[in-house]
Amino acid sequence: TMSGKLTVEQHLARFIPVEISADLSQLNSNQLKAIIKLIEACKLFDQLYIRQVWSGNEEMYRNLLEKSKNNEEDGLLLQLFYISRGPWDRFTASEPFVSGVEERPKNANFYPKDMTKIEFEQWIETLSKDDRYQATGFYHIIQRNAKTNKLECIPYSEAYQDLLTPISRLLEEAADLIDEKSLKKFLKLRARSFQTNDYIESEVAWLNIEPNCPIEVTCGPYETYTDELFSYKAAFGMHVHIRDQPYTEKLNFFTESLSIIESHLPVPDEYRNKELKSVPIVVVNEIFNGGDAPLPMTVAYNLPNDEQIIKQFGSKLTIMKNIQEGKYVT
Template structure:
C-alpha cells in the first residue's frame, strides 16, 4: 500500500473556520473565553504527557524545527491535528521518522507492564486503592527504586499544567456572567488540584439553561487507554449556547424511557427508571487536550458511573462542527458510494438527529452486568469503547423508527435516516479501525450487509438501503450488542469483533475511491483569535 506524505495526509482534512454568535455575551464572558482557551492549551500539554512518554519532547523538537522549512511545519501541523505522531485514519501508522508503535497503555501505565502484572498487583491492594487503580484519575507508574507498580494521582502527575490551568479557570469564573457556569468553573478548577472530580461533575450538570457559555473541561474520555479503557484523558471543549436549537430539541429528552421500554431485550436488562438527559445545542469556539481529528460532533457526559448514578448526564450537540462535517465530508462521500437516485435522501436533519439519538442512546440498555454490580466497562475492558459506540449508533436507528411510528418525528423519513446513516458509515470507517468509532462502525456495517439491510451493486459499485430488511437487522443487532454488554461476555464480544470488525472487499474498494474526499475538518478558531488579539 502506498504510504502518503505528510502533506498528502494533511490534504485529507479540510481547513474550516468555526464561528459562533457572540452577540449575547458580556465583555466579561469574552475575557473568560480567552482564559478558558489558555487553560485548554495547558490541558493539551497534559494530554501529550498522558498519551506517550516521548510526545512532549517530540512536540518541542517539531516546534523548534517548524520555521526551517515547509516539511517541518507540515509535520508539526499534522502532529497537533492528530494529537501525536500516529495517523489514526491508517491504523495508527507513524508519520514521524523513528517513532515507535503507539503504546496500548499510552503513558498512564508503564510501557513494560502487561495485563497479568496489573491484575496481580491490583489483587494485592486494599479495596480503595484497587478501585483507584481501575479508576479514571490515577496513573500507574513503576517505582524507580523497587520497580514495583504504584498509584500517582493526576493532580500530582500533571501538576505542572493543572496548577496554572486551575488558576485560569478561577479567573474565568470571576468574569463569567452566569453564576451557575462560574460555580462549575470554580468546582472544576479546585478538582484539578484535589483530584476529587465528583462534585464538579454534578455542578457541570447544574449549569443553567440560561447560561450563554458552556464548557467541558477535565479528564473525560478513555479511548486512549487501549488496555482497559479506564483511564480518563484531559480535554477542554469550549462553547457558546445555541438557544433556539436547544429549545427545538428539548422534547426528545422525554422520549428516552419510551425507547428503553421498547428495546428488543428481556426486561431484566432494561432500566425502568431512566433519568432523561438534558440536551444542549452549542457552537464550538475552541478545543484542547484529547481532541484529535476527527472532531467530536456531540458528547454525552459524564462518563463516571458514580456521577451518573448521583445526578444523571447531559447531552451536548455541537452544531457548527456537525454542519462542517456534513457539508465537507458526508455529502461528497454520498456522491461516491450511493446510487444517484438516493442522494436526495441524504439530509442534514437526518444526520443531526441521528447524532442526537446516538448520544441519548449511550444512556440506554445495560450499564452494569446482569446479577452483578460490576460495570460493563470492567468486563469488556479494551473492547468496551467500540461496543459502546456501536450500541449507541444502532440503538439510535432503532429509536428513529420508534419515534417516527409514535408520530414524534414528522419531518424525517425512515429512508432518510437509513440512507444518511449508510453514507455516514463510510465517514466513520475512514477514521481507522484502531479508533473506537471506526471499529464500532465496521462491525455494524458488516452485520447489516450480511443481513440484507444494506445491499451492494457490483456493476455500478454503489450501495443502497433495503428499508424492510434494514428494520429487522437494526433490531437484531441492537439486541445482540446489548446482550453482550449486559452479560459482560468478553469472549462473545471477541468472537463478534473478529467476525464483523473487518471490511468486506466491496467496502475497502469504496473507501479507496474516497481518496480525494476529506476525512474530516481542520478547525480554525477565528473567534478566539480575534478575542486574544483584542486582549493584547
C-alpha cells in the same frame, strides 16, 4: 523525517479546513474576557494530552517546533503531528508517520512502558479495595517506584501538577469575570478538582449549569480511548461553547414529550417503558477546544462517564451544531 507509504502532503490532504463560527453578540465584555481565559486553558490541555499519549511525545513536539522554524517540510510535519496529537496516523491503526517511531504503545503514558497486563493484574490482587479502585480508576497513572521497582498509583493532581495548577488559575480567573452563578460555581469547583483529584462535586455542578447560561464549558479527564491497554485511564480534554438557546428549546420539547409518545405506541402495556427518563440536551456552537477533545472531531458527547455519578445525578447530552454542519460542508 516522514515514514510510511504517504508523504506528509498526502497525509494532510485528507483533512479539509472548515470555518466554524458562533454568535458572540449575546456576551458582555467580561464574558468575552472570560472566554479568552478559557481558550488559554484549552491550549494548556493540548500540552497535557500530548504528555498523556506517549512518554516521548513532548520531546518530539519541542523538536518539531524548533525544526519547523527553518524547514518547510518539518513545518508540515508539525501540523500533522498537532492534528494527531502524536506521530501516529489516526486513519491507519496508528501507524507512525515519523521515522524511527514504533507503533503507538497501548500503555500510552498512563503505565510504565515495560508493564504487561499480567503484571498489572497480579499487582492489583495484592491491593486493598480502595487502592484497587484508584489503580483501575480514571484519575491515577501507574508508575514504578524508583527504589523498589514496584508499581504504584500517582494521582493526576500530582503527576500533572505543573500544568493543572496554571489551568486551575485560568478557570478561577474566568469564574471571577462571570456573573452566572451556576457556571461560576462549576469553574471554581473544577479548578479545585484539578488540585484535589476529587471530581464528584464539580461533575454535579457541571450537570447543574443553568439552562439560560450563554456559555457552556466542559473540561476534565473524561474519555478512556487513549488507554488501549485497559481503557481505565481518562484523557484530558476541553470544549468552550456558546449555547444555542432556540435549538436547545426545540430539542427539549421533543425529549419532554417522550413519555406521551411512549403511551401512544401500539404495543401491549407489558412492553411499555414505565420509567422513561429524558436526558437533558444542550445545543451549542463550539468556539474552541483542546486536549483529547478534537480526536476525532466529535459532534456530540454524553457525560459524565462515571457510572456512580450517572446513577445518582444523571447525565447531559451536548450537541455541537456548528461542528455537525461543518461535517456536511465538505
